[in-house]
Structures are given as structure tokens and as C-alpha cells.
Amino acid sequence: MSRTLFIFLLLIFPFFQAHAQTLQLSDYLKIWSINDIGQTEKAATLFDDLSLHKDSARYFNLVRELDKQISVEQSPRLFIRLIMYKALWSMETQADQKDAIRRHHQQTLEAIRLAWPLKDKQLNAELYALFGELSLRLPDLEQSLLYNLRSLDMQEQIGQQYFPKICWTYFSVARSLYLTRDYAQSVKYGLKCIDALKKLPEVSRYDRIFLADIIGSAYNKTGKKDSAAWYYQEIKRLIAEQDPAHPETLPRWNSLWMGLTDGYLGRIETGKQKFATAAPLLQHAVQASLNYGDTANAACFLNDLAGISYQQKNFPNALAQWRQAFNWSTRTHEKQAIADAAQGLSQLFRDLQQPDSSYYYFGQFHLVNDSLAALINRSQLNAARAKLDYEQLQESLEKAESDMQSERGMKKLLVAAIAMLVIIAAFSWYRISTWHKRRAALHQKKIRQVQQKEAEARTKLEQFKSRINEKNEEIEALQHQISQSVQTNPVELFPSVLLTEEDWVNFKNDFIKAYPGFFPGLRETVKDLTPAQERLAALIKLNFDNAQAAACLGISKDSVSRGKRRLRQSMNLATDINLEEFISSIK
Template sequence: MKYSHGCYLLFILFLLSFTAQSQDKRIAPYIKAWKVSDTSQTRLAEETYAPYRKVRDRKNLPRDQKLVAELYQYLRNHPNDRLHVRIVMFDILIKTSHKIWQSKADLENMKNAIKIAYKLKDEQLKSELFAIYALANYWDDSKFLLYSFKAILIQQKLGLKLFNFKQNRYFQLSSALYRAERYKESISYGLHSLHEDKTSNEKDSADYIFQNDIIGASYLKLKKLDSAAYYYQNILNMLRKYRFDVQIMNDIWGAIAKGRIGQVLLLKGDEKEGLKLVEEYLTTVKQNKDSINIAIGENLIAQVKYNQKKYTEAISRWKISAHIATKMKLDEERVSSLYGIAKSFAELKHTDSTFKYFKLYEQIRDKHRDWLNSLETERLKLEMELEDLQSNIEKANLKVEFEKMVRNFILAFILFLTIIAVLLIKNRLNKVKNQKLLLIAKQQETEKHMYEARKHVEEFSKHILEKDRIIYDLSKALKNNKIIDFDKENNSLLKYILVTDQELAKFRLMITDAYPGFFVRLEAILKNITPAEERLASLICLKLKDSQMANMLGISKESVARSKRRLKQRLPIPEGETLENYIYKLATWYPQDAY
């Protein structure tokens, strides 16, 4: 039973290990690509994004969500700012591919990612993030315009060749500018989109057709009729080469192009041909229940009926257009329709209805103008917030750099002090070493000098013995009545008698050289020592007999004995120790301060 339980645990551990390895293997290509920081980062990232650029089958959603969860788990285990930004971008891309609208949490995650991107000081990464953040705010025209502009400006500065789907970015910006009624700018970015589409390998025919529509509509608003007709004719030409998978789209786009060309003809005064094309357009979009284009078509035909003074029919069509425009929140068509209804009632002399619709027209028109103004105000506000964010991050970066500089300065200063301390210590050690060597040399020299001095002392001792012998010989000769050369013997004796001050000084110097610490120690122990006591102690130090000392000092042996007793009494000699032994110990003491 225990064996089975152990096998089961091993099996579970194996499964967990295998699962972890599988997860790591699955996310490894993403991690590798997203950690790149050079100019190839966009291309490598796009290779991982490619499967998610188009609408995905809903059945893939659980697998895609699991992949995102694994990436976030990896980020928690391996924090990395660059990886953080890329994973947030990928998360938004996954949701967009499954038509999942971004939540407030998603938008907050992207705002946080923008802060991180600023901190990284990577303009290329920041431009990619701005582009995705703009798409996430597609229906918020202020944010969409601002972040689209920012993305494109950065990419133009860095070089468009580094980026994919450039034409899409221009197209989206052109579309937003059209909604903001900034028609000239819309055309400019739209033309950039068409140019990039021609040179790109990533073509999107649907966007290409839509871009021609936006440019054509912008030219219509600017009353540049030939230019408008040119771009709508481009759509018809494109539809001969490219067909949508769904036939309805082919029919609707063909009808839109013809309807707009019809509008151009109407504005040029060709009512017959223009009305024919507009009616064909309206019929097709009604068949396909395209509400927006129905509102536009009814508005166009209503204007024709008004020009024909068919005011009742014009009112009827404008009311249809106004109703749809109100429902679809198409302010432009609604304003146009209400104005048409008001002026038609004015022609019919229906005063109340005229005032009613003029008032309604003015309300909607003013509201629309306020919205347009708010777009610019909000855009400026957002730009200021973005600049503040950048400024705050730059200040934070400067603070970090300053702290880093201060830290480096402190470390450098500490290193400098350490080097100085090491040099000082080394110098001190060398000095101590040299002093030690000098002391050793001095000690050796002193020891050599002491050795030589002691040899002199030994010689002196020998001379004293020789003196004793001479005295002995003299005494013996006198007893035996022998003839003695007194001059010669006298000279020999005079060499070894310590009577004169000069001889005493020489003797003291000799003892000091041989035993440097002797007199120092003796004088320290015996305060106010007399010269006689010094001489006696010196002779005791030489281990001479009383008789020898008597001869040296020129006194009797008994006087030497008495002097020794007096000296012993003055010295702090321990009980049981002799004077001679005490004096010998003083001779062996060597002052350390002498080195």
C-alpha cells in the first residue's frame, strides 16, 4: 500500500514537472522575442502578433486566454519592465481579435504600461504602445487622435521602415480626423496610407477601399469635386480586381462609390445623371439594410427635391434621414436634415414648424460644435497630461541619475580613502619595518660593541691578576733579599691602580660599554650614589676578590670589606642573597630604551 502511494506521488510530481516544462516551452518564443531592445524588436514582436491581427474563431478564446495568463504568471516570477509592456500589448491584441471591448482595468493597465515605456526611454516601444492604446480608445476621438498622432510622429522620426502596418495607422488617423471635420489633415494622412499600401507587403484591400472613401468624402466637404470623383472611381476600379468574401460588401461599396459620384454630378449641375446614380445607391443600401447610407442617400435626394421645389417630398425624405441619424448618432446628417426640413417648411409658410425645426437644428448644430470644440480641448488636456507624465518621469529619472551619481561619488570617495588608507598603512608598515631593521642593526652594533667592551673587561681582569702576581713576586723577592728592578715593576703597577679621576673615568666608560644597563640600574636603585660606591660596585661586577679590589683601589683589604658591608646596607638586597650576586644581576639588565 505504501509502495502504491509513493508511486502515485511520483506520478503527480512528474505530471506537474511536465506541465511546467510544456508551459515554458509554449511561451518561450514570446519571451525571447519581447526581450529584444534593438531596432529589430518591432519585427520580432510582429511575428508573434501575426496570428492575432485578424478576427479569430471564438473557439480559440480559452486557449488564447490561457496563454495570456501563463505570460502574466511568468512576469510575476521574472519581473521585467520591457516584458511587462509587451505582455499588456499582447493582452489587448488578443481581446481585440476576439472582439472583446477593453474594460477600465485594461485601459488602466495600458496607462501603467505607458509610464513604464517612458521610464525605459525606448521611443520605438513607446510608439507601438501608443498605436495600440489609440485603437483601444477608437471611439474616444480625443484620445484616439492624440495617441495616433504621437505614434506616427515617433515612427516618422525613427524611420517608418522599422514598423509594420504603417498604412493602417495612417488610415485610422485619417478616419478620426474626418470625424473631427479636419478634412485637409484627413486627406494628408489618407494619402500617406495609400502610398504605404502600395509599397507594403501587408496589404488590406478592405482598408484600401475605405481609405479612398474617406479621402473622397473629405474632398466633397471641401467642394473639390473632381478630386472626390477620382477617389470614388478608384473604389469602382478596385472592386473589379478585388472581391469581398461576402457579396453584400461588394454591392454596398459599389453603391457608395456610384452614389458619391452621383453627388458630385448633382453639385456640378448634372441633375439627371447625378440623381440616377444616387437613386441606384439608395436602392442598393435599402436592400442591404445599411442604415447609415440610407440616411445619407435620403438626404441627397431630399436636397434634389428641394431644388425642384417639391418641398413636401423633400420634408418626407429629410425626416427619414433625421430619424435614422438620430438613432445612429450621426450628427452631421441630422443637422443637415433638420436644416432642410426647417427651410422647406419656411418655403411652405408653415411658421410654427419652421421655428420648431430651426430651433431643433440650432440645438443639434451647437451641440455638435461643442463636441468638436471639446475634442480639441480634451486633446490639449490629454497632451498636457502626457507632457506632465513625461516631465514627472524625466524628473524621477533625473533624481535616480542624481542619486546614482551621488552613490558613485560616495563609492569613489570611499575607494579613494581606502587607497589612501592602504598607502598610509603600507607606508607605516614600511616605516615600522625600516625602524625595526634599523633597531636590529643598532642592536647588532651595540651587541658587537658590548662584546668588544667585555673583551676589554676580560683584559682588565687579566691585568689585575698580573698585578697580583707582580705584588706577590715583589713580596717574595723582598723576603728572599733578591735584587728587583723597581722602576719596571712600578710602571706595571701604575697601569692598574684606580686612584686618579682620569683613570676612574676611563674605567667607568669601559664598564658602561660592556654592561650598558649597569650604572643606569644602580643609580635608579641607589639614590645619591658616591663615586667610591660606584667603583666598588664596578669591581664587584668584575667578580674580583677583596684583595684584588684593595690593590685596585689602593686601600687595605679590611677597608674593602667595610665598604662592601656599607654598600649592602644601602641596597634593597633580598634576604638570603649576597651582595655579589645582587650586583651580578644588575650587570645583566639591559635597558630596552637604548635601542
Template sequence: MHFLKYCLLLLFLFPKPVFAQYDHLLHKTYAQKVTGIHDLYRDLADIGDSVRQVKKTDEIKRFARNNKDRALELNVDFFLVFLSAFYQHQPREVSLGRLKKQLELATEENVDFLRARSLRALAEFYWKIEGNYELAFEQYLLLDKELVTTKPEEYPEMARDLMQIGKAYYFFQDYTVAREYFKRAIVLPETAFTTMVINDARNTLGLCYQQLNNLDSSDFYFKEVFKTTFPEAAVWKRIATGNLGTNMYLCRDYDQAIPLLEKDFYGSISENDYGCAAGASIVLADILRDKGKLKESAVFIAHAKDNIAKAEQPDRLRLLYPVMSKWYAAAGDMERSRQYMDSSMTAMNRFNDRFSALKVLRAQQRVDRKNQELQLAGYTLERQRKMAERNLLVLLVLLLCIAIIMTYFIQKKRQLANDLKLQAATQELKIAAIDLDRFTESIREKNKLIEQLESRNPEAEKAGIFRELRQSTILTEDDWIAFQRLFDQAYPGFIQRARQAYPDLTTSELRYFALSKIAISAKEIAAMLGVSPNTIQVMRHRIRKKLDFADNQVMEMEINRI
């Protein structure tokens, strides 16, 4: 018994331990809780079992509802929609439908910048899953409009959104437009949360200028990456080092390029970044070949081939094959040199053909989209015309019907009003009589109960408790609060212990527990609570099933032990 009391005390002192880790998310602005929200997403994603994952999300949503935090609940819903769309085997049309509904809900409720995040998710789905680049760009443009009216300090994910839009244009080699989005991203406040995307934007901005053959500007933005003070961006310092080395290579400043490229290469190997390792090794191989160090060059050619295979990036062969062709020419093997020159042309043509196909696809998607809009506009105009004609006909019919029945309603209106008044008065009298009878019976039964309590607990009588009970009623919530206060004086701590032992009890069921404690009959309890005895029997049965008591006797014994 003492052990049980001790356990109940611990539960009282440390309530809801499962959700304590989420208390800091309650009723906070998105800027205040963005790191916690992403930690929450990561914790949920790490749950391997989908059943456990759904159970956990339901618990968190219930926790949010209990604390009246609609924003936290919607954040969990957003996670579920995103997870099912991108990481679970769900039909694409189902995923697309859920993403669109999520966007509608986010637009309607407009909390925690869910509209912007939903637009980004929908754009990413069109891009990665559907391969519909034009629809993806439409969502990105809507997202851009959303960001124009958003304050960066209130929405920490703005840098990520701008960077993602810029990378979409960068993918299609529209470097001039892409760099404007990257410039908007890099001027935003840099924090531990935003440093990765901001330095990604700085680095990619340097690549834009590299592609535009403006190496001075390219160097500037690569060097901007080195200025970050956040350790989370260390990987981008390494990547920017390699890209800066490539600029030195393009300027034929090999002595400065080599240590930068080697640092990128060996750092990439240690981090299993095989794509970057392949890029650095290709440039190093060409530099060493040009410096006449064919043996060292061959080593990096081998590294390049190996890392291209590991990274599964065969497009990089179009850059490697020309280097290999020059290497064999320097080694005097002109036949192999010609073979690799042919291979480089084939790889380059394959890459250009695939990229051209993507551009053609996007152009066709744009045309299809315009045609759909035109067809929809024509269909809408025709539909509006037909609806206007139908509405006019319906209006005429309605006016005719109104004219016919208006006289009837006017004649019946006064009679109906009188009938309603009479019915209302009769009903009020019946209700008043029932309430008076119930009140009288409740007082009568309560007096009997108080007499029993006085005989069982004379000390409480001395304290004047039962005299106060005699003057009270338990017909309203306020009456119950007053009764509970007196009851606690007679049975200190009983109601609190009952709540801790059986947290699933409803308020009505807890009242039943309290009244059962003073050992009165079901009929008497019904009178106290103002309900029928059958209702008490149903409540007793429901409690027994809910708390898994074998029978009523066991339940009464448990109540007496509390």
C-alpha cells in the same frame, strides 16, 4: 491491452492536435503570418468565458516557448493587453499602465512591428477611453516617424496606421493634413488583408475633397473604390456609390444622383448600416422635394427619421431639419416650415458648440501639455543641479575612503590570494575523492545489476547486450543515451511507450521508470544514477503523486504493464 497500445500509437502519429492550427505561425515573418495572427486574435476574442480565455492564451504562450518562438509569445501578450484595456472592466489607470509597459517591452524587443502596433493602441486608448486628444496625437506622430523607416511589404498594417492617423485629423476637420495620410495609404499594395482600410482611405479622401468643394477630385477617388478586385471591399463600393450620388446632388444633376443614392440606401438597409441609410435618405428626400414629388419625398423623410434613431446619430438632424423645413414650405405649411427652420438652427448650433468645445479641449490639452513639459524641464534642471552637488560630495568621501583602505587591502591581498589557492586545492582534492568513490561504487552496483539481467534474459546475453552494459556507465547524459540504446534492445519500445502514456515525466523520472522495469532496488537505482537512496525515495513519491498512483505497488504494476 491491445486497445491501449492502439491509442498510444494514435497519440504518437498525431502529436499535439490542439496546437496544429498554430504550426503555420511558428518562426514566420509578420508579413507571412499577419492573417493568421488576426485569426488567432479573433478566435481568442470569441471565447466568452474569461477563465477559458486565459487558459487558452497560456497554452498558446507555452506552445510558443516550447518551440522557441518569442515573437508568437509576444503577440499573445499584446492581445491580452489590448483586450483588457478596451473590452474588459479594468480601471483606466491600470489599462494605461499596461499599455505603456507593453510599449516599453515592444521597443526593447522590437519584433513583429510591436512598437508600431503598441503606439497605435496607446493612441487609440488616449482618444477613445481617456478623451485626451493631444496625447493621442503625440502617439500618432511617434507612430508616423516609425512608419517612415518601415518597408510596406514587411508590415501589412501600415495602411491601417496611416488611415487611422488621417481620420484623427479628419475628425477635427483638418482636411488638408488628413488627405496626405490617406494618399500615403492608398498607394500601398492592396491585398485581401489590406483592401478594407485602403478603400476606407480612398472613400474618406473623396470626402476630404468634397468638404474642400473640389468635386472633380472627390469623384475621382470615389470612383477609385470601384476598381478594387477584392470582394471583401464590397461594402465600400456601396458607400462610395452613395457619396458619388451626393456629389451629383451638389451639382444638381438629380437624374444621375437618384439611382446612385437609392442603391446606397437599399444596400445600407440590407446591411443594417443605419447611419449611411439616413444620409442617403436625407439627400433623396431633398431631391424629390425639389422635383416636386412631395409624396415620395415624405417617404424618405420618414426613412431618415427612423434610421437616425436606429443609428443613434442625432447630429444628422441638423441635415434633416432644413430639408423638412423646405418640404413644409413647398406643401404650403409655412408655420411648420418656420418651426423646422428653428429646429435646424438649434441642431446646427448644438453641433457647432460641441465641436467647438472639443477643439477648445484639445487646445487646452496642448497648453497643459506644454506647461507640464516646462515644469518637468525646470524640475529636471533643479534635480540635476542637486544631484551634481551630492555626487561631488559623495565622490570626495569615496576618494578619502579609498585612500584610507587602499593600504590595508594591498597588505592583505597577497595573504588572501595564498589562502584562496590553498582552499581551492583542498576543495579540489575532496571533490576528486568523492567522485572517485561514487564512480567505484556505481561500477560495483552496476555489475551486480548486469549479473541479474543476464540470469533473467539469456537471449540478450547471446546478443552481447549485457557485455556492452558491463563496460558502460550512467553518470553522464552521454552515458544515459548509450545505456538507453542497449536497454531498448532488451525491452524494445518501452521508453517510447512510457513517454506517450505519461508525457509529464521528467528525464530523471523516465530513467527511474526504465531502471524499475528491470526490477532492481531503490539503492541500486540510486547507485546507477549517482544519487542518494533518499533522493530515489523522494522521486518515487513525486512520481506517484504526479501520476495519481494509489501506492508504490500500483506504480510498479503499471511500469510492468508498459
């Protein structure tokens, strides 16, 4: 796979071409508030609009206004979309600024935490894909691969048709799998990318060339030479197409890629022992790479030519070619090319009976080869660490959700208690009010009774006075006849009332965080547990097979098998008990 591809991918991140209409602040807030199945495609149009114009001044003005508005609205969804928008712009315009990428990488992780309570799988799928792309640019290959795969699982569950840029996630996964030497899976996701690209209205010729390069190289690594050759021929067909958008780059790019694909095809012919066919193809690849200034690829193809010369017993040519490849690859730090050249020189000098030179290059070969093995081991450990980090993130998100649910429960309980107090207070107020009303009514009744009695008394008094007047008249009439006085009766009135030792130490610390009870449980089974047995048991717990465990521990698969047998003996396991299942059961 071309080294040029890796360099070029750091400088680009493909997006759709959008309409030329300039969107307003209100459009952003409206589209970012959408939470239905069409949210991904609609949100993509916003960045496509800005990407199309590449107006930095407009971008910063827009972000400033969005920050103000979203801080007022306090909407988690709007805040998350703004974080994603800023990260996409940074990848588009600041791909070579690691500090900026690292800052957006951390902010996107916080956005993942913030999005968890929303329970929006589609939004999470977008965030995971963005976090995977940012991880790739740090670069953190293992973390990128993990999050991109999680994102693809979500996107495929929801429906690929709702994710217009799913093809680029497939592309990143295919490339990452190739770099981690999982060539069969790289082919699988590369082919998925091809299917997804068919649904796009327009795809750059260069994107199709890079994808064919990945798939062809992965097929070659898995030994499927005919499939690899087909994709290399597809690259040549694509190169023959014209690209009016980049006329100034066509001659150099065409020359480089024609040379690279000839080199790939030459390797396939070399594997078939067709040296006469392979040599001219490889020579073209070397010259095309040199014309482009790419001595790294030139060294790789020159190693292949040296191998042909060696097979044909043309030792002077093989010596000159391997020496030149060794020098070029040493200057460019292309470790695999250094190892191949050193191994070839060591074998050649041994055949020429020059033991000192043979020993020197043998040492160089093992020095570089050990370095490559250490990189592979570190990659395996990083993958395990990325998995642990992801599981810890999921655990922390679930705990945060549980805490939030508990907090919501407490709030509901508090609201219920307040409501109950309000009801009690209202009921008490009602009773007191009713009592006062009744008392007032009774008081009014008594007043009316008093008034009535007073009126009655006044009536009686008037009647009494009237009778008195009548009597007085009678007395005056009879006064001359009667000499005695008349007695009267009084009237009464009534008143009212939620690989190195350092590597192992770091790995063990992360492992203990994820499985705190594993080592204590293991020591209960094995009293005299050795450090080697402890490491092997931890890798078995993580479901590492013998090959993976051997790569991590820097030993052979047979040594791993012997280690497992000794571990089984130390545990005194019965023959019908599976060691892996037993260790996996230790919590």
C-alpha cells in the same frame, strides 16, 4: 464616410502574418533586449507569432513566466516591452472591453515615463503610436491624434523602413483628422498610408476599401469632386475582386459597399445638378443600406433624394422622404442627418405656408445644430487640453530626468568622497604599517646588536678565561718562587634597547498649470480685465486663430475680431505692436 467603417474599425487592429514557428521564453527575452535600429521589426514578430495562433492559454502561461523572469532581471526595457505586448493582446482580443483598454492605456502612459531615461527615440515612437491607438478606442480622439502625430514625426526622422506597421499609424491619423473635420490633412495622411501599404507583401482588400473611403470622403468635403469620384470608383473596383478568405461575407458586403459608393457618386452628380443621373444612384444606396440594416446611412442618402425632389418642386415626394429620414435618423441618433432633415422640412413647410410645422422643424434643426456646434467646441477644447497634458508630461519627464541627473551627481560625489576616504585610510594604514615595520626592523637590529655584543662579550670572556688559565699555569709553575697573588680586571656586558463654465474652469486650471505667470502678467497690463477678455487672451496665447477662437467661445469671427480690438484698447498698445505677438510674449 461610411458609419459601418467606424464600427468595423473598433473590432479589428491589423497586423502582419508571421511565420508559424512557436517562439520560446528565451526568444522573447533576447529580442526584447535589442536596442538597435532593428528592434521594432524584431519585436513585431513576437506578437505576430501569438496573433497567428490566437491561443489564450499559451498567452497567459507565457505572460506569467515573463513576469517572473523580468521581475528578477529588473530591466526597464524588458518591462516596457511586456506592457506593450499585453496592450496589443488586449486590443486584439478585448477590443470591446473598455475597462481593459482603459487599464492598458494607463499602463502604457507609465511605460512612456519609464522609457524616457533610456533616450531611445525608436522605442518612444512605438509607445506613442500604441498610446494613440489605445486613446482612439477609449475613445479620446484628440489625444489619439496628438500622440499618433508625435509618433509619426519620430518614425519619419528615424526612417520609415524601420517601422513595418507605420501604415496603420497613417491610417489612424487620416481617420482622426477626418472626424475632427480637418479634411485636407486627412487626405495628406491617407495618401501617405497608400504609399506605405505598397511596401507590404499583402494587404487586405477591406483595408484598402476603408482607406479609399476615407480619402474619397475627405476629397468630397474639400470640394475636389473629381478626385473623390476616382476613389469611389476605386472602391467599386476593389469590391469586384474576390476574397477567398471570407467567402461567406462577400454577398452582403459587396451589396452594402456597392450601394454606399453609388450614394457617394450620386451626391457628386447632385452637386453638378445632374439629378437624373444622381437619383437612381441615391435610391440604390438607400436600398442597400436598408438591406444591411443600416438605417443611419439610409437616412443620409434619403435626405439627398428629398433635396432633389425639392429642387424639382415635387413637394409631396420631398415631404415623405424628409419625414422618413427624420424618423430613421432620430432612432439611430445620427445628428447630422437629423439636422439636414429638419432643415429641409422647415424650408418645405414654409413654402407650403404651414408656419407651425415650419417653426417646429426650425426649432429641431437649431437644437441639433447647436448640439453639433457644442461637440465641435468641446473637441477644440479637448484638443487644447490634450496638448497641455502632453506638454505637462514632457515637462514632468524632463524634470524627472533632471532629478535623476542630480541624484546621479550626488551619487558620484558620494562615491568620490568614499574613494577619497579609502585612499586616505589606505595611505594612513600604509604609513602606520611602514612605521611599525621600521620600528620592528629597528628592534630586530637592536636585538642583533645586543646579540652581537653578547657574542663579543662571550668571546672576550672566553679569551679572558683562557688568559686566566694561562696565568694560573704560570703561577703554579712559579709558585714556589713567587709568593704574591695576581690581580685581574672585570669584563662588562651591555644590554639592548530627480464651453461650459465648468469646461472653462477645468481649461483654466490646466492652462494655469502650463503657464502659471500668464494671467498675473496680463493683469499687470490690463487692470480691469473682464472674464471675456481673459478667455480670449488665453486662446490667443495658445495660437488660436479667429475661427478657432470663435468655435471655442461660441461666437462669430467678427465678434472675436471686435474682442481683440477692445483688448488692444484696454492694453493701450501702440499701432505698430502686434496684439498676438505681445500676448504670446507674456510669460
